[in-house]
Amino acid sequence: MADLVLDHLTIQYGDVKAVDDVSISVASGEFLTLLGPSGCGKSTTLFSIAGLNKATSGSIRMGDKVLFDGATNTFVPPEHRNIGLVFQSYALWPHMTVAENLAFPLKLRRLGKTERDERIAEALKLVEMTRYADRYPYELSGGQQQRVALARALVYRPSLLLLDEPLSNLDAKLRERARVWLRELQERLNVTTIYVTHDQAEALAVSDRIAVMSMGHLRQLGTPKEIYERPADSFVADFIGSSNFLAGRMVQQEASHAVVELKNGTRLRTAPGQARSDGSLVVAIRPERIEIVPELCENSFLAEIGTGTYLGSIYQYHVTIADTELRIQTARELPPGPVHLRIPPEATAVYAEAPGEY
Amino acid sequence: MTDLSVQREGMPVIDRSRLIFWGVAILTAVLVISPLAPIIVQAFLDRPLYMSDAGLTLDNFARLFREAGMLGIFLNTLYFAVLTMAVAQVFGAVMAVIIGRTNLPGRQWIGEIFVWPLFVSNLVIAFGWFTMYGPSGFITLAVRSWIGVEPWNLYSLTGMGVVAGLSQAPLAYLMCLGAVTKADAQLESAARSVGAGPFRALWSVTVPMMRPALIYSAVLNFVIGIEMLAIPLLFGGPSGIQTVTTFLYDQGINAAVRPEYGIVGAAAIILLMLVAFLVWLQGFLMKGSGRFVTVRGKASRPSVLDLGRWRWALFALVFAFVFLTIIAIFAGIFLRSAVTFLTPLVPFWKLLTTANFEMIFSSANYVRSIVNSVVIALVGGLIGTAFVALIALVARRSEFRFARPLEYLALFPRALPGIIAGLGFFYAVVWVPGLDLIRGTIWILMLAFILRYIPIGFGAIAPALSQVGDELDKGARIAGADWLTTVSRIVLPILKPALFSCFALLFIHFFKEYVTAAFLFQPGSEIIGTTMLQLVAQGDNGPVSALATIQVIITAVFVFLARRLLGARIYG
Ligand SMILES: Nc1ncnc2c1ncn2[C@@H]1O[C@H](COP(=O)(O)OP(=O)(O)OP(=O)(O)O)[C@@H](O)[C@H]1O
Ligand SMILES: [Mg+2]
Numbered sequence: 001m002a003d004l005v006l007d008h009l010t011i012q013y014g015d016v017k018a019v020d021d022v023s024i025s026v027a028s029g030e031f032l033t034l035l036g037p038s039g040c041g042k043s044t045t046l047f048s049i050a051g052l053n054k055a056t057s058g059s060i061r062m063g064d065k066v067l068f069d070g071a072t073n074t075f076v077p078p079e080h081r082n083i084g085l086v087f088q089s090y091a092l093w094p095h096m097t098v099a100e101n102l103a104f105p106l107k108l109r110r111l112g113k114t115e116r117d118e119r120i121a122e123a124l125k126l127v128e129m130t131r132y133a134d135r136y137p138y139e140l141s142g143g144q145q146q147r148v149a150l151a152r153a154l155v156y157r158p159s160l161l162l163l164d165e166p167l168s169n170l171d172a173k174l175r176e177r178a179r180v181w182l183r184e185l186q187e188r189l190n191v192t193t194i195y196v197t198h199d200q201a202e203a204l205a206v207s208d209r210i211a212v213m214s215m216g217h218l219r220q221l222g223t224p225k226e227i228y229e230r231p232a233d234s235f236v237a238d239f240i241g242s243s244n245f246l247a248g249r250m251v252q253q254e255a256s257h258a259v260v261e262l263k264n265g266t267r268l269r270t271a272p273g274q275a276r277s278d279g280s281l282v283v284a285i286r287p288e289r290i291e292i293v294p295e296l297c298e299n300s301f302l303a304e305i306g307t308g309t310y311l312g313s314i315y316q317y318h319v320t321i322a323d324t325e326l327r328i329q330t331a332r333e334l335p336p337g338p339v340h341l342r343i344p345p346e347a348t349a350v351y352a353e354a355p356g357e358y
Numbered sequence: 359m360t361d362l363s364v365q366r367e368g369m370p371v372i373d374r375s376r377l378i379f380w381g382v383a384i385l386t387a388v389l390v391i392s393p394l395a396p397i398i399v400q401a402f403l404d405r406p407l408y409m410s411d412a413g414l415t416l417d418n419f420a421r422l423f424r425e426a427g428m429l430g431i432f433l434n435t436l437y438f439a440v441l442t443m444a445v446a447q448v449f450g451a452v453m454a455v456i457i458g459r460t461n462l463p464g465r466q467w468i469g470e471i472f473v474w475p476l477f478v479s480n481l482v483i484a485f486g487w488f489t490m491y492g493p494s495g496f497i498t499l500a501v502r503s504w505i506g507v508e509p510w511n512l513y514s515l516t517g518m519g520v521v522a523g524l525s526q527a528p529l530a531y532l533m534c535l536g537a538v539t540k541a542d543a544q545l546e547s548a549a550r551s552v553g554a555g556p557f558r559a560l561w562s563v564t565v566p567m568m569r570p571a572l573i574y575s576a577v578l579n580f581v582i583g584i585e586m587l588a589i590p591l592l593f594g595g596p597s598g599i600q601t602v603t604t605f606l607y608d609q610g611i612n613a614a615v616r617p618e619y620g621i622v623g624a625a626a627i628i629l630l631m632l633v634a635f636l637v638w639l640q641g642f643l644m645k646g647s648g649r650f651v652t653v654r655g656k657a658s659r660p661s662v663l664d665l666g667r668w669r670w671a672l673f674a675l676v677f678a679f680v681f682l683t684i685i686a687i688f689a690g691i692f693l694r695s696a697v698t699f700l701t702p703l704v705p706f707w708k709l710l711t712t713a714n715f716e717m718i719f720s721s722a723n724y725v726r727s728i729v730n731s732v733v734i735a736l737v738g739g740l741i742g743t744a745f746v747a748l749i750a751l752v753a754r755r756s757e758f759r760f761a762r763p764l765e766y767l768a769l770f771p772r773a774l775p776g777i778i779a780g781l782g783f784f785y786a787v788v789w790v791p792g793l794d795l796i797r798g799t800i801w802i803l804m805l806a807f808i809l810r811y812i813p814i815g816f817g818a819i820a821p822a823l824s825q826v827g828d829e830l831d832k833g834a835r836i837a838g839a840d841w842l843t844t845v846s847r848i849v850l851p852i853l854k855p856a857l858f859s860c861f862a863l864l865f866i867h868f869f870k871e872y873v874t875a876a877f878l879f880q881p882g883s884e885i886i887g888t889t890m891l892q893l894v895a896q897g898d899n900g901p902v903s904a905l906a907t908i909q910v911i912i913t914a915v916f917v918f919l920a921r922r923l924l925g926a927r928i929y930g
Contacts, residue, residue, distance in 0.1 A: 050832075051835075051836075052835065078832070078835040079836070079837075079839055079840050081836070082838070083836055085833065085836040087829045087832070089827060089829055091829035091833040093830060093833070093834070093848055093852075104834070104837060104839070108839050108843065156838065
């Protein structure tokens with residue numbers, strides 16, 4: 001297996017840039033997730049790797065094989081790329097049984113009947129669907145169809161596996177089990193995988209690395225931990241997990257920390273960061289990192305506990321600090337009334353742009 | 359692991375899919391251009407186009423308008439077409455609401471009978487009306503002997519228009535039926551919930567939903583009225599009423615002594631432009647009809663209106679209508695074929711004879727025309743289905759650069775009246791060297807028919823094709839199949855029911871066709887339609903009705919088999 005490299009990939013439809021100058025390289029055997037809100041260009045990127053749409057410029061290489069190059073007008077048609085792809089809708093061919101669905105790509109590769117049957121059996125065993133070989137797709141449940149789609153994408157041992165929201169049609173419980181199973185399977189086969197999802201929990205759970213996209217741009221590329229703990233910008237901070245944002249201006253900037261003045265004049269010590277040229281910025285803090293302290297100290301505020309929501313394992317409350325409504329999350333229930341909240345400087349991040357401002 | 363070779367676009371790779379794209383596109387273009395080009399050229403030449411000394415001129419148009427009665431002919435055509443359309447739309451729409459949405463007794467089978475006229479040619483219908491309602495028709499005579507006067511005159515423009523309209527009403531009916539039965543029941547329920555009664559809800563919610571169907575079929579029927587030959591020929595001939603098509607037919611066929619190629623070309627161009635304009639207008643009027651889209655994914659069944667005590671009264675009315683305008687017409691043809699002559703004055707069982715059929719079966723020409731018709735319908739239907747399927751797949755499901763233009767090109771024959779297509783191919787075989795080979799054979803007929811009915815076939819396949827999600831093709835491509843393998847192994851098998859329907863529709867249209875063939879057949883390549891045209895001209899009504907009966911029977915058997923064995927959907 002070889003590395004996959006997307007180099008300055010741009011895909012334009014009319015005057016809309018669905019994918020805008022995206023560069024990613026995926027190591028052999030890696031599980032990379034494209035994550036982003038609906039319409040951000042995930043599927044478009046994935047399909048351009050598959051050759052199902054043609055990029056406008058940039059290049060796509062797999063090992064030393066150039067799949068697409070806008071400069072030299074190279075384009076390898078999808079059928080010559082040897083890539084496995086699982087669609088969101090599974091796209092099982094309705095007029096073929098499960099076994100026939102798997103046999104089709106093997107026949108195209110001119111495999112003999114015995115080898116074909118072996119490979120089909122092996123692939124079906126892999127996805128635990130051996131019993132269903134002679135069923136038609138409409139006779140299967142959604143989860144079973146999804147497994148068959150995966151088996152069909154794996155049966156010809158592709159050099160790259162692409163998955164476009166393969167779990168989004170499953171119910172929440174099944175989805176959670178399926179993603180664990182999928183990751184185990186991927187590790188066992190050691191197949192380079194690019195996975196598309198808009199579900200951040202899924203992305204964080206399964207990926208080696210995550211590429212966060214928004215409006216065609218690559219926002220951040222990193223391990224789940226990096227993405228969650230050190231979001232590159234306020235969009236990522238907002239999209240992954242969730243963050244409170246406090247608008248303010250830079251008062252003091254040091255290597256180790258910064259001091260920010262919030263709208264109502266209170267000062268806040270934060271992690272170091274950049275402000276805009278006019279000094280304005282936003283401070284991001286995750287709801288679960290806001291602490292409840294017995295008395296006022298540095299970086300703490302007096303707040304009133306507002307409406308609360310019980311989220312199952314945790315409680316979430318709305319509170320107002322410095323004229324800004326924030327969410328806090330706690331493990332135990334809070335009585336209504338005043339409370340002291342502290343924003344730990346090391347839990348904050350400072351960004352020049354607010355999440356909606358890109 | 360299978361190693362895969364990499365192809366580069368820079369190198370000229372001839373892949374078979376690309377060959378097919380271009381092949382289909384070029385073939386379609388040649389088919390569309392071959393009847394058009396000679397007509398256009400001829401219209402501007404002062405001599406027949408096969409003569410080498412022909413020069414350019416505009417005189418044909420001038421002479422056309424100087425021709426005595428030309429203005430009258432155009433006005434006749436317009437009046438006839440407008441009346442055809444109006445009658446067809448009114449009866450079609452009313453029947454659609456009655457059949458589709460009320461609890462009229464027997465509405466199932468009445469609806470089936472109502473579409474019969476679509477299965478046979480206008481020629482057969484015209485002959486049936488002539489037999490029953492003509493000046494010496496069975497019902498005409500019966501009524502005259504009863505009340506003393508003839509209450510109608512079929513040999514008038516109005517008579518012609520009403521007959522043509524009634525024979526086209528099923529087309530409007532089918533389209534409106536689709537609209538009223540697929541209308542989202544929730545829309546009407548919403549109207550009911552704000553206080554409208556059931557009839558009010560139907561009238562103000564569902565009937566407006568028929569608007570796109572009405573507009574679409576109105577233009578369609580108007581075009582059909584303009585290009586219709588049989589009814590004006592049969593009913594207008596005796597009283598000297600001419601329309602553009604009968605003018606073209608007379609000048610092109612009957613004026614053997616003085617073939618007026620130039621004038622015919624000029625008149626053909628005017629007709630062509632008129633029809634092309636109407637088809638464009640249809641597209642224009644249909645724009646933005648999205649707000650009338652009534653079909654939703656999970657539409658519940660529309661509720662049925664209870665007619666209450668009017669049920670049987672309305673049934674009597676509807677049944678009388680269907681009986682008098684459809685059943686009687688077919689019965690007249692069958693009856694006429696089995697008697698020496700048909701009159702209400704003598705009981706028909708005293709006049710029974712098999713002579714009409716004997717005459718057909720003893721004549722090599724007549725038998726050959728039946729055989730030719732079946733062969734053209736079968737073989738042409740198969741070739742046509744394959745060709746149309748390819749066009750649809752390339753136009754809708756390929757990376758071919760000119761996919762959209764190909765679709766426009768393929769749908770152009772909607773604007774090509776049959777008589778012009780026939781005339782054009784007739785010129786083409788005379789004009790283009792080498793085409794002599796197929797001149798006067800059934801192959802030229804097949805070619806012309808296929809061209810003419812590409813849009814019909816396309817209409818049967820395209821909607822089914824858009825139901826097949828494109829990730830099914832994409833899945834096959836990524837699994838390693840090229841375009842051709844993808845469509846032949848994945849898309850076509852899924853499309854099978856639509857392909858059967860396409861074949862059945864093409865078969866029926868080819869089998870009943872006569873106009874397009876009128877200029878193209880020669881002894882040896884006659885078909886039922888052209889033989890009937892000749893027999894009608896000679897006034898041989900016995901053999902005409904025998905031939906018509908045979909045509910109806912073969913069609914009925916085919917429709918039965920196609921529905922049973924192939925599960926084809928033909929008109930509902
Ligand atoms: N064929 C096309 N023509 C024009 N615009 C397109 C086309 N395909 C995609 N787009 C546009 O490109 C953008 C990215 O689309 P894409 O399908 O990649 O989104 P996505 O990230 O996969 O979203 P989702 O999570 O909803 O599937 C969208 O704004 C979409 O409208
Ligand atoms: Mg998508």
